[in-house]
Amino acid sequence: MKITIQEAPKHVEEEVTIGGWLANKRSSGKIAFLQLRDGTGFMQGIVVKSDVSEEVFTNAKNLTQETSLYVTGKIVEDTRSDFGYEMQVSDLEVIHEATDYPITPKNHGTEFLMDHRHLWLRSKKQHAVMKIRNEIIRATYEFFNTNGFVKVDPPILTGSSAEGTTELFHTKYFDEEAYLSQSGQLYMEAAAMALGKVFSFGPTFRAEKSKTRRHLIEFWMIEPEMAFMDHEDSLQVQENYVSFVVQAVLENCALELKTLERDTSKLEQIQAPFPRISYDEAVEFLKEKGFDDIEWGEDFGAPHETAIAESYDKPVFITNYPKDIKAFYMKPDPERSDVVLCADLIAPEGYGEIIGGSQRIDDLALMEQRYKEHDLTGPAYEWYLELRKYGSVPHSGFGLGLERTVAWLSGVEHVRETIPFPRLLNRLYP
Ligand code: 4AD
Numbered sequence: 001m002k003i004t005i006q007e008a009p010k011h012v013e014e015e016v017t018i019g020g021w022l023a024n025k026r027s028s029g030k031i032a033f034l035q036l037r038d039g040t041g042f043m044q045g046i047v048v049k050s051d052v053s054e055e056v057f058t059n060a061k062n063l064t065q066e067t068s069l070y071v072t073g074k075i076v077e078d079t080r081s082d083f084g085y086e087m088q089v090s091d092l093e094v095i096h097e098a099t100d101y102p103i104t105p106k107n108h109g110t111e112f113l114m115d116h117r118h119l120w121l122r123s124k125k126q127h128a129v130m131k132i133r134n135e136i137i138r139a140t141y142e143f144f145n146t147n148g149f150v151k152v153d154p155p156i157l158t159g160s161s162a163e164g165t166t167e168l169f170h171t172k173y174f175d176e177e178a179y180l181s182q183s184g185q186l187y188m189e190a191a192a193m194a195l196g197k198v199f200s201f202g203p204t205f206r207a208e209k210s211k212t213r214r215h216l217i218e219f220w221m222i223e224p225e226m227a228f229m230d231h232e233d234s235l236q237v238q239e240n241y242v243s244f245v246v247q248a249v250l251e252n253c254a255l256e257l258k259t260l261e262r263d264t265s266k267l268e269q270i271q272a273p274f275p276r277i278s279y280d281e282a283v284e285f286l287k288e289k290g291f292d293d294i295e296w297g298e299d300f301g302a303p304h305e306t307a308i309a310e311s312y313d314k315p316v317f318i319t320n321y322p323k324d325i326k327a328f329y330m331k332p333d334p335e336r337s338d339v340v341l342c343a344d345l346i347a348p349e350g351y352g353e354i355i356g357g358s359q360r361i362d363d364l365a366l367m368e369q370r371y372k373e374h375d376l377t378g379p380a381y382e383w384y385l386e387l388r389k390y391g392s393v394p395h396s397g398f399g400l401g402l403e404r405t406v407a408w409l410s411g412v413e414h415v416r417e418t419i420p421f422p423r424l425l426n427r428l429y430p
């Protein structure tokens, strides 16, 4: 019977066949240890000279890295490996022999690995990161679907900018000028007025000249938007959502977390509610810590965020930033018009901002005033004003950056390893 490595636990003591690739190999005169992978997982195959034909043993000893093959044998428990099972190989058939596979078990430099990203994805570590990414996406759909949200897909080609015009990718749209979406938010606000609670999941693009371990040019964002929900309601959805995702990864990706040597005790404590600190308090805290490069009214950089996050063992909300350093659509605090009802959620362990969110301006006159201040004119923005004309309601939303969340939960240093084919400042290939 043909099975996958993932299904092996259900076939102990049975003779089965698995189609896979040779990831690595060790052999002596009498025994060959094959590290097999088949996409669903990694498992050891043992070929004992005295148990197989001479031809099978010779073939096993001569296998080259990344050769594709069918292996047949009995699945047995193996308490020494993390996976817990191995195969006593009785037969093998080479499908395609790979020669001179460039990524050998020795260490390679990052640029070399990035040039070979199409092959690097096959490695055990990258496999584990992609499985965690997949689990975060799965848990996201589960969370929002079970909490009454409708998935809505905003456009990717757009005429408007939600997050400022300096980081837009321009493209031709026949005779018009268009951009690649920075955020689906403006469209999700329209959708929330039609469907109540909505969420999107899609690629977004930022022509940011940032070369840091947290920035991608193309990244994926989850953007919920909720009618009749204020800032406080939104913070509660955010902490419940993030806790749900973390616990799902702990539950369903135990093997992958082990492969990545992730300290899971740090993730186990991620349960709502999360601590909150206002922007004002954060500035005071940073000054006390000796940061003399920050003044009220300035945005925080990565070192500031990390210093704040270090005081907590859960993600922390920094709330109520100055209006002038945030987007045009954020609702001012009714008690203080110089700050807005917004929050950034900062992940622990130095992984930075994973969510940006806010309550949106619902008053037409104030939105018109912001349009003037930000010079927003033309058909690309007119429709958005109409949401404040016809039955405007309090509403809030947020955006979670998928790759930064994958980096945090996987414990990988750089976001380039959290997306299959990263787009970076200096990289559009492979
Ligand atoms: O804080 P941002 O810019 O917020 C928005 O775009 C809002 N319109 C979202 C909303 O309210 N619907 O981006 C949201 C998140 C950030 O917290 C971060 O996790 C991620 O998107 N992000 C990036 N991730 C990787 N590379 C980049 N260049 C990123 N820029 C933002």
Ligand code: MG
Binding pocket: 344, 353, 355, 356
């Ligand atoms: Mg932000």
